[in-house]
Structures are given as C-alpha cells and as structure tokens.
Amino acid sequence: MAPEERREQILDAALDVIVEHGVGRVTVDGLAKAIGVTRPVIHSQFTDSDHILRAVLEREEARALAQLTDVFGTASQTSAPENIAEMIKAYLGAVLAEPKRWRAILLPAGYPPAFRKRLQRGQELITDIFEQRARASMPQDTDVEMLAKALLALVLDAGRIALEEPDDFPPERIASFTATMAARVLGHDQQV
Structure with missing residues (x-):
C-alpha cells in the first residue's frame, strides 16, 4: 500500500475507534490489530497515538470546515425563514x-483539553460566519452576537438530533421547524 493510502487507512481506523469507543482507546497496538498490520507499519507513519490523534483531528477539522464553507457559502444572504431552513437542511x-x-x-466524550479547545475554535469560526451574515x-x-450564538446552538443540536434520532428527526422536519420559528422570530406573517 502506498504511504499516503496507509496513512489514510490508519486515520480512518482511528476515527472509527474514536466514534465507537472514545479518544482514550486509540492506541498504536489497537490500530495495528484493527487494520491487520504490525506496529512498525503504524510507526512508519506516526510516532505515537498522540500523533495519530492530532492528525485525525486536523484532517476531520479541515474536512468539516470545507463542508460548512460549502453549505454556508452557497446559502442565500437573506434572513428569510425559507433560506434559514434551507441552510439547516x-x-x-x-x-x-x-x-x-x-x-x-458533535458527540465528543472524554476528549482531552487540547481536543476540546480545537473544537471550540471551529465553533468560533462558525459563529463568526453567522455574525457576518446577520450584520449583512x-x-x-x-x-448579532447573541443571534450568532443562538444559531450555533441550533446548528449543533440539530446535528446531534439528526445523528442520534434520524428516523424521528429527519432533516426535512428540523428544517421545517426552523423555518416556522424563524418566521415567528423575524415577524414574518406568511405561513411557511
């Protein structure tokens, strides 16, 4: 396997462990066993489990921010309830x-302070985007600061709900509720 492919395989396995068992269960031995290689194969890419954790965090953070940039970058600039609902959807x-x-x-359990700080920075970036949109x-x-914080809370909770209870709370239901609430908050008289 090419070195870059091996690196991605290790990071994918680490992400699986994080999601299924938590950050504390990511170990070189565990990952080697999970992907069917020896410790030296893991060490050819990473020095230790902390290095793996930093790398998976950096990769997923970059990918998540790219997804959010796509979502929020293409959303309409207006605050109409339908546009807010489409953004949430x-x-x-x-x-x-x-x-x-x-x-x-969205569902971190037992993350060390450095990881929580990293997640907080990502949330601050999203809040800044919301503030810019609100000002415009x-x-x-x-x-706008309070509005941005409220929108961040809505976005984070909507994501958690969609992941944990997808059958009861599909994106369409959450988006419809969001549009209804936005219409009331913004004082729009039309039915959404």
Whole structure:
C-alpha cells in the first residue's frame, strides 16, 4: 500500500475507534490489530497515538470546515425563514453524509483539553460566519452576537438530533421547524 493510502487507512481506523469507543482507546497496538498490520507499519507513519490523534483531528477539522464553507457559502444572504431552513437542511445533509466525522465533532466524550479547545475554535469560526451574515441581513438593532450564538446552538443540536434520532428527526422536519420559528422570530406573517 502506498504511504499516503496507509496513512489514510490508519486515520480512518482511528476515527472509527474514536466514534465507537472514545479518544482514550486509540492506541498504536489497537490500530495495528484493527487494520491487520504490525506496529512498525503504524510507526512508519506516526510516532505515537498522540500523533495519530492530532492528525485525525486536523484532517476531520479541515474536512468539516470545507463542508460548512460549502453549505454556508452557497446559502442565500437573506434572513428569510425559507433560506434559514434551507441552510439547516444543507448542513444536516453534510452531517448525515459523513456521520463518523460529525459524531466525533458533535458527540465528543472524554476528549482531552487540547481536543476540546480545537473544537471550540471551529465553533468560533462558525459563529463568526453567522455574525457576518446577520450584520449583512438583519436590522441595525439586532444583537448579532447573541443571534450568532443562538444559531450555533441550533446548528449543533440539530446535528446531534439528526445523528442520534434520524428516523424521528429527519432533516426535512428540523428544517421545517426552523423555518416556522424563524418566521415567528423575524415577524414574518406568511405561513411557511
């Protein structure tokens, strides 16, 4: 196997372990066993389990941010309830397209401080995007910081719900609810 393919295989196995058993269960021995290789094969790519964890975090963070950039970059700039609902639906589509990645991000258990800090930085980037959008589309007197924080909470919880209860809360249901609530908050009289 080519070195880059081996590296991806190891990172994929590490992500599986994180999602199924938590960060603390990622070990060189465990990963070697999971993919059917010896420790030296793992060590040809990574120095230790911390190196593997940093690499999987960096990879998944970059991929998640790319997904979010696609979702939020193509969403309409207006704050109409339908546009907000479409943005949520597109985001949930991204979450459900890569459930392992988003389980690791949205359902972290037992993550060490460095990992939590990394996740927090990603959330701050999303909040900044929401603030920029709100400044461009909301009335002048809108508390855009509070709105951005509320939208972040909505996005994170919507992703968790979609992952944990997909049959009861499909993206369409969450998006419809979001549009209804946005219409009420924004004072739109039309039915959504």
